[in-house]
Amino acid sequence: MTRALSVAMWSIYRLLVFALAAASGVTPVHLLEFCPSAGPDCHSDDDAASTSRSSQRAVKSRWNGNVSELIQDLDQFRVSCKKLLEVFPIDEVSGNFVHTVKNCIFSKSIPTPLKGPLSLAAVSKDVIEGILDLDVAVTQSTDFRLYASGGRLLPGSEPLAHRYGGHQFGYWAGQLGDGRAHFLGQYSNRKGEIWELQLKGSGKTPYSRSGDGRAVIRSSVREFLCSEAMHFLGVPTSRAASLIVSEEPVIRDKFYNGNVKTERGAVVLRLAKSWFRIGSLEILSQSGETDLLRKLLNFVIDEHFPSISSNDPDKYLVFYSTVVNETAHLIGQWMSVGFAHGVCNTDNFSLLSITIDYGPFGFMESYNPNFIPNTSDDEGRYRIGAQADVGLFNLEKLLSALSPVFTHKQQEEAKIILKGFVNIYQMRIHQIFKAKLGLLGEEEEDSYLIPFLLQMMEDTESDFTMTFRQLSEVSHLQLHNRNFAQMWALDDLSTHQHFSDWLNMYLLRISRQQNDGDVNRQNRMKNVNPRYVLRNWMAESAIRKAEMNDFSEVELLHHILSSPFVTQETAEEAGYAARPPSWAQRLKVSCSS
Numbered sequence: 001m002t003r004a005l006s007v008a009m010w011s012i013y014r015l016l017v018f019a020l021a022a023a024s025g026v027t028p029v030h031l032l033e034f035c036p037s038a039g040p041d042c043h044s045d046d047d048a049a050s051t052s053r054s055s056q057r058a059v060k061s062r063w064n065g066n067v068s069e070l071i072q073d074l075d076q077f078r079v080s081c082k083k084l085l086e087v088f089p090i091d092e093v094s095g096n097f098v099h100t101v102k103n104c105i106f107s108k109s110i111p112t113p114l115k116g117p118l119s120l121a122a123v124s125k126d127v128i129e130g131i132l133d134l135d136v137a138v139t140q141s142t143d144f145r146l147y148a149s150g151g152r153l154l155p156g157s158e159p160l161a162h163r164y165g166g167h168q169f170g171y172w173a174g175q176l177g178d179g180r181a182h183f184l185g186q187y188s189n190r191k192g193e194i195w196e197l198q199l200k201g202s203g204k205t206p207y208s209r210s211g212d213g214r215a216v217i218r219s220s221v222r223e224f225l226c227s228e229a230m231h232f233l234g235v236p237t238s239r240a241a242s243l244i245v246s247e248e249p250v251i252r253d254k255f256y257n258g259n260v261k262t263e264r265g266a267v268v269l270r271l272a273k274s275w276f277r278i279g280s281l282e283i284l285s286q287s288g289e290t291d292l293l294r295k296l297l298n299f300v301i302d303e304h305f306p307s308i309s310s311n312d313p314d315k316y317l318v319f320y321s322t323v324v325n326e327t328a329h330l331i332g333q334w335m336s337v338g339f340a341h342g343v344c345n346t347d348n349f350s351l352l353s354i355t356i357d358y359g360p361f362g363f364m365e366s367y368n369p370n371f372i373p374n375t376s377d378d379e380g381r382y383r384i385g386a387q388a389d390v391g392l393f394n395l396e397k398l399l400s401a402l403s404p405v406f407t408h409k410q411q412e413e414a415k416i417i418l419k420g421f422v423n424i425y426q427m428r429i430h431q432i433f434k435a436k437l438g439l440l441g442e443e444e445e446d447s448y449l450i451p452f453l454l455q456m457m458e459d460t461e462s463d464f465t466m467t468f469r470q471l472s473e474v475s476h477l478q479l480h481n482r483n484f485a486q487m488w489a490l491d492d493l494s495t496h497q498h499f500s501d502w503l504n505m506y507l508l509r510i511s512r513q514q515n516d517g518d519v520n521r522q523n524r525m526k527n528v529n530p531r532y533v534l535r536n537w538m539a540e541s542a543i544r545k546a547e548m549n550d551f552s553e554v555e556l557l558h559h560i561l562s563s564p565f566v567t568q569e570t571a572e573e574a575g576y577a578a579r580p581p582s583w584a585q586r587l588k589v590s591c592s593s
């Protein structure tokens with residue numbers, strides 16, 4: 001094709017794409033949502049970034065060794081709450097009853113033991129050995145089941161429930177707080193990292209409102225599997241160490257339709273470098289507790305943002321700018337794997353920009369910017385394509401929360417920083433989708449090669465994960481010959497009337513990449529386009545078995561999703577990369593948890 005002709009074609013595509021965008025009422029921010037993902041080495045990059053962050057604050061630890069030095073005896077595993085208890089005032093009212101809490105960051109709250117017998121339904125060896133320095137064999141003991149479910153306190157633990165507030169579905173909701181989670185303590189591991197351990201589903205706290213403080217098997221299996229899966233997809237996230245299932249009856253109205261069912265209680269032992277959220281700052285700001293707001297900010301900056309100097313008069317502004325940047329990147333990574341969080345309220349947005357609070361999340365199957373994982377979210381506020389907008393909204397609330405510590409000038413600068421969010425996100429998304437398509441360098445047409453593909457995917461309801469994966473697996477020749485045997489997602493996509501036009505453009509684009517043969521391109525693409533994600537039907541099938549005390553499928557999924565970029569025989573046999581079974585389409589994700 002001549003240069004002139006291809007330029008002419010570009011303009012047609014550009015028109016096409018913008019016309020489509022206009023027709024569907026897409027605003028500029030929304031356009032971003034057409035493109036999501038991570039550079040070829042996004043996982044390692046982010047891992048490296050988070051590790052270096054913490055290792056700069058390396059803490060001397062008695063472990064400097066290797067596997068043979070893993071802790072064999074749980075009584076030697078110590079956590080500490082000292083640091084937090086020294087820095088922050090504690091709720092003066094004690095006891096696990098619901099009340100309005102003031103002038104503190106935490107309330108003391110003891111977990112309520114679950115009714116046994118208890119079973120270990122799942123365990124993450126990667127977390128147990130790699131983060132907690134424990135020999136995974138200890139998880140087979142009765143003691144572990146007690147420690148990991150709130151039945152016994154780890155040495156050094158003084159459990160706390162965190163006070164926070166938040167904007168829910170766009171409105172200030174006042175005091176929220178850990179309503180069924182207990183912070184157990186911090187653990188300094190042999191790599192010098194500090195991790196905060198938390199139980200979820202461990203009983204009532206002063207923040208339980210009308211809740212019973214419990215979590216059911218269903219939602220706990222989902223959190224365990226998804227947080228681990230996200231980690232291995234290279235997305236910053238909280239981690240899960242174990243899942244304990246009990247015989248304790250828990251009553252839930254699964255679909256909020258009056259159909260009450262007795263389910264069973266479960267507890268996830270989960271970890272993050274920090275559990276502070278935007279809502280942690282908001283509650284202090286909203287109730288005029290400015291000294292405490294400053295204290296919490298200083299703590300978070302000192303502990304988790306080592307590049308910010310505590311003497312910098314602009315430190316809160318630099319902090320804000322870092323959170324804006326990292327949040328844009330995080331949402332970009334969610335989009336790169338088709339992840340919809342489902343409840344992006346400010347209390348579910350981490351100050352460290354990691355994914356936290358796995359509720360009614362979902363991985364998008366057919367590409368659809370209007371995909372909504374929470375079936376009760378009728379307005380679609382948290383649809384996948386709106387996540388960047390919601391991120392922007394939440395960062396605006398963070399700005400308001402910081403207002404009491406900003407000077408007028410800093411306030412104005414913060415507004416400018418916030419405006420930059422869209423740009424950062426757009427650039428990230430562009431980068432991510434270029435990587436997903438195996439594109440090197442930058443060419444003018446890239447900015448519509450990508451939306452054009454997404455538009456075709458939307459029109460043909462092509463599977464998001466498998467379209468990109470199969471594009472990573474085909475050779476140039478196969479593409480050229482449109483030989484898509486067994487490639488069900490590409491088969492769907494190729495029914496689009498403009499598919500040939502797009503394909504020609506794509507083939508030309510990749511053939512212009514010098515020294516980049518099929519193998520290079522395929523390897524690069526296979527490292528950013530997972531073959532397996534936690535589809536709802538997969539989670540649902542594992543949950544049905546788990547509810548009957550068969551945890552084999554939870555284990556299988558956990559194992560497979562630990563290498564989501566690698567084709568695995570057991571996964572293929574289980575149909576995890578195949579067209580979803582027909583019953584999957586009728587599946588509703590329940591939202592009560």
Ligand SMILES: *[C@@H]1O[C@H](CO)[C@@H](O)[C@H](O)[C@H]1NC(C)=O
Nearest residue numbers: 063064065066067068069070
């Ligand atoms: C682990 O520690 C043991 C004993 O201290 C030592 O002999 C061994 O070489 C170490 N292994 C690794 C991989 O560092």
Ligand SMILES: *[C@@H]1O[C@H](CO)[C@@H](O)[C@H](O)[C@H]1NC(C)=O
Nearest residue numbers: 046049321322325326329330
């Ligand atoms: C923004 O965040 C990304 C991802 O963590 C990081 O790689 C990048 O360096 C950050 N940029 C700035 C200007 O801080």
Ligand SMILES: *[C@@H]1O[C@H](CO)[C@@H](O)[C@H](O)[C@H]1NC(C)=O
Nearest residue numbers: 168343345347348357358359
């Ligand atoms: C997220 O936010 C909602 C509403 O603010 C809250 O009820 C919920 O506990 C949070 N976590 C999850 C897992 O949804």
Ligand SMILES: *[C@@H]1O[C@H](CO)[C@@H](O)[C@H](O)[C@H]1NC(C)=O
Nearest residue numbers: 343359360374376377378591
């Ligand atoms: C799902 O959306 C509905 C409607 O907006 C909301 O009331 C509900 O809390 C959401 N579910 C969860 C688990 O947050």
